[in-house]
Amino acid sequence: MSKIAITGKGGVGKTTLAALLAHIYAEAGNSVIAIDADPAASLAYALGMPEDLAAQVAPVAEMEELIYERTGAKPGTTGGFFKLNPRVDDIPDRFSVLHRGVRLLQLGTISTGGSGCICPESAMLKTLVTHVILYRDEVMILDMEAGVEHLGRATAGAVDAFLIVVEPGRRSLSTAQTIQRLAADIGVARCYAVGNKVRNEADRDYIRSSLPGLPVIGFLSANPRAVEADIRGQAIFDAVPELVDEAREIAAAFDHALAG
Ligand SMILES: Nc1ncnc2c1ncn2[C@@H]1O[C@H](COP(=O)(O)OP(=O)(O)OP(=O)(O)O)[C@@H](O)[C@H]1O
Numbered sequence: 001m002s003k004i005a006i007t008g009k010g011g012v013g014k015t016t017l018a019a020l021l022a023h024i025y026a027e028a029g030n031s032v033i034a035i036d037a038d039p040a041a042s043l044a045y046a047l048g049m050p051e052d053l054a055a056q057v058a059p060v061a062e063m064e065e066l067i068y069e070r071t072g073a074k075p076g077t078t079g080g081f082f083k084l085n086p087r088v089d090d091i092p093d094r095f096s097v098l099h100r101g102v103r104l105l106q107l108g109t110i111s112t113g114g115s116g117c118i119c120p121e122s123a124m125l126k127t128l129v130t131h132v133i134l135y136r137d138e139v140m141i142l143d144m145e146a147g148v149e150h151l152g153r154a155t156a157g158a159v160d161a162f163l164i165v166v167e168p169g170r171r172s173l174s175t176a177q178t179i180q181r182l183a184a185d186i187g188v189a190r191c192y193a194v195g196n197k198v199r200n201e202a203d204r205d206y207i208r209s210s211l212p213g214l215p216v217i218g219f220l221s222a223n224p225r226a227v228e229a230d231i232r233g234q235a236i237f238d239a240v241p242e243l244v245d246e247a248r249e250i251a252a253a254f255d256h257a258l259a260g
């Protein structure tokens with residue numbers, strides 16, 4: 001059961017790819033847990049979740065009582081004593097919603113000092129993600145906010161791979177290289193790039209040649225209907241079959257790379 005973290009510069013298509021892969025793995029008969037780790041949560045919409053269901057997903061970082069009960073400290077406090085490995089095994093089932101074979105969990109925002117801080121809520125989230133990776137028999141798709149420092153070493157070391165999304169353009173490509181370096185530093189086993197919003201073969205060549213040492217495992221074409229689906233809150237999986245076909249190839253290439 002693959003454990004995949006999706007990362008990349010802001011706006012490159014991380015959430016779009018996360019939603020596509022979640023539906024593809026679910027359709028293939030896998031249990032899937034999609035974790036929205038972006039404080040500006042949007043994965044529910046990309047998965048086409050109805051509003052009322054999406055509203056039931058409670059961000060774990062904002063559960064003050066629970067964090068206090070499990071870590072022994074109030075969220076927002078730093079410097080005191082708290083458990084670094086609180087009990088989390090009940091959280092994925094209790095606080096997620098299940099829709100079309102995809103379980104969605106939302107991590108939420110850490111208010112104090114960013115998510116890299118050593119505080120009760122970050123201990124809770126890191127322990128939670130590590131638990132999902134190590135102990136749950138599901139494909140995990142983690143939709144990260146731009147950057148990798150949020151994960152922590154133990155969690156990062158446990159994922160099978162980072163999928164780094166890039167688009168034709170220097171900034172996302174240079175971000176990808178930075179992410180690849182940081183990923184190596186924190187112990188991520190493998191990194192692959194996915195080129196998104198590509199218009200033609202020249203874009204593909206440009207992406208491939210700009211990322212020496214980072215295998216590009218697939219591409220998603222630029223498609224105006226992706227934006228349309230985003231605006232309408234329609235599942236990208238339903239709205240743009242061409243992207244689904246391309247994402248299937250990416251999933252197959254990824255599974256193959258992991259097996260090899
Ligand atoms: N292949 C594509 N073709 C055209 N538009 C796309 C494509 N993929 C994504 N988009 C559009 O680009 C925008 C950003 O996509 P998305 O939200 O998936 O990116 P993100 O990396 O998750 O962004 P953020 O960093 O804000 O979380 C959205 O409007 C989305 O519809």
Ligand SMILES: [Mg+2]
Nearest residue numbers: 014015038042
């Ligand atoms: Mg996103």
